[in-house]
Amino acid sequence: MSGAIRNRMQLHQQNIQSVLAEVFNHQPISRIEISRNLALNKSTVSSLYRDLKEQGYVEELGEGDASNVGGRKPVLLAINRRYGYTMNFDFGYRHLHVMQNNLSGDVLSYKQVNVKGLTLKQILPLINHELESVASQDNTSHGLLGISFAIHGTVDQNAVTYSPFLDMEHIDLADYYTKKFQVPVLLENEANVSAVYERDFNKANEQLQNMVTISIHRGIGAGLIIDQKLHRGTHGEAGEIGRSVLINGNWSDEPGKVEDFCSEDAIITQIQAAKNAENMSREDVVQLFKQGDEATKVALRGFVTSVAQIIYNTANSFDPDVVFLNSPLLEALPELEPQIESVYAKMAPTILIPVKLTHNSHYATLLGGCALVTREALGMEDANLNFEAQTTVL
């Protein structure tokens, strides 16, 4: 009720944003096409577009093809790719991933910075260096528009509330960078941004209302898109399925946790125990598996089954259109994916939710953050925007 449009001014603002969203989602597009899509009179669209052009958000690309029955050529409109850029970061275990994107979500640059073993205080100067180096080469009209950070932990009210893999040392990233640059700074859980990526960067998912992205990294969590909106939960903890316990009805037993069965860490721990090894990495697991190592095969068979069971439970809880798996381990061993699907199919005899792998999970994470912070920069938090990650650098 509170967010409802009530008067002409608000209506006008919303219509301007609708036109901008149309340009965003269907660029290059003509005025007349926007007019048809939005059921607004073409003169109204022309007028609204003029406003957007004055603000610099959009630009004319040139003429398109005329209809094949005659008529004037349309003028093609698009997002102004030189308006500004966002900076998007992902705190990985070994690397800090850095991506620069324009207003339209195109990748302007991507870089991995080695941060293995570093504390957050030691990482901050590296982040600042990236921000400065990009700023110095910038030739856009409005420069930096926003910054996003993907967090492998939970986030509430734009602050990290739980971070098992990186000590946040009570540093408030949002506060620090907002003060430094006066732009929106956004922290978001990694599974959540990955889910946003699937919603916003994948044309195939445009019509889907509900999606779950199960992120299997060192821990395990889910990003939830419900009615095309990211569901964060009341405390930003929705989708923390890794903490779930196995219902056993037993008062005294400490119930097992999902994470103990199918996080990447759990699998590695299991193989290390069997092989009396230490400090194994994902790459070691992949190599052992490819060498046909028996203990690894057993562990990964358990992994496959657990993941299938998680998919089944998730499907029962959320009933999404599709389940995505964002897992570097699965990305490295794609042959496991059909096995997961087959185990899952045996469990779910009637309704089968399609299962898909998220490819290039680091890009997904960064682009999801880009999508969220770009919306903030535009003041269009609730708009349906379809981004297209073109790696063409202008």
Place this chain on the structure above:
Amino acid sequence: MSGAIRNRMQLHQQNIQSVLAEVFNHQPISRIEISRNLALNKSTVSSLYRDLKEQGYVEELGEGDASNVGGRKPVLLAINRRYGYTMNFDFGYRHLHVMQNNLSGDVLSYKQVNVKGLTLKQILPLINHELESVASQDNTSHGLLGISFAIHGTVDQNAVTYSPFLDMEHIDLADYYTKKFQVPVLLENEANVSAVYERDFNKANEQLQNMVTISIHRGIGAGLIIDQKLHRGTHGEAGEIGRSVLINGNWSDEPGKVEDFCSEDAIITQIQAAKNAENMSREDVVQLFKQGDEATKVALRGFVTSVAQIIYNTANSFDPDVVFLNSPLLEALPELEPQIESVYAKMAPTILIPVKLTHNSHYATLLGGCALVTREALGMEDANLNFEAQTTVL
């Protein structure tokens, strides 16, 4: 995008509905108060109200109190309780529950009809009899406005897709009654309507965005309110947590299901096995427990633990503001509820989601259906409406 308001006509329609919603939610209310709440000019509210009065939805109740510093008395407006009524049904195991409500959600009549052992074909005439008997006594201006059925099973596209406790015999209730009465007919899962009840009939929950209602009857399911909207899932199967399996990572083992641990049927089966009994009912369990029967105590201790574990998992998955338990067994043994809370509290050291019992679960189910079908009758499916179940019959 498609549901957005774009022109003055749509804006006008929406504002009319906003005024109606204000009357609904804050009746009795004056025009000036609506004007303040909606940030609409008082003359605009007057004009919009005139439209609603012509349609018969609202009426003037009389004068309210003037401000204590002088000034004219406000005229109090309210929903016209003689506009029409909805009929709401709940297929219980032993009884068909029937409720008649006016436009404002007040209970006009409530009745239980014995249907134990009857097939749906045998129940239909009983339903028709109730509809006819109510219609014959009706003195409202528009009569029957809509019909709702609470289904102990899953519903998709207004048709039952799974019904473990009552054979639907391929009867399309929605089709049958829509054709018969030309009013909206709504089928909805019982846990879902129960969740809607908590959202719409409980002033205390007005500000809450996310709620989960765990319904523990013969089976177990959850109704999900996310961002104040009922989340049904893509196939109407969201919240089917009873089917969830216990992650064990074991390829060959048939994994246990949640429903095997903590549905009412599971508890009864367990006690029956221990006592070599048959055909036990919930009342028998309650009686045995109150007599201090050991096997029953053990079973219910397991029930308490399982429910606490389910709450924990649900809280991790959805992160709601509150979890409601709709369970006739718990309603009969309210002393178990603090035990559940205490077990849950031990599992969740940081964020504790409040747990509450839904009282009078049958009323909750019927009123939830009433709330949904009343919205359909008004063409206001997405409005925030707070109903108030006053049992005062006019």
Place this chain on the structure above:
DNA sequence: TTGTGAGTTGGTTGTTTGAACAAACTAATT
């Protein structure tokens, strides 16, 4: 091959419309 005109489409300009608004009013109260 070229030229012409009918038909079509994209976009602009000037005018109309109508729902919300604002101000001035009446009514009823402290």
Place this chain on the structure above:
DNA sequence: AATTAGTTTGTTCAAACAACCAACTCACAA
């Protein structure tokens, strides 16, 4: 007299509309 509720009357302004211009395709005749 001051204050508040609600009505009446006239104003406002963003969207709709109508008429227009611009620029294209195509068919067909010369």
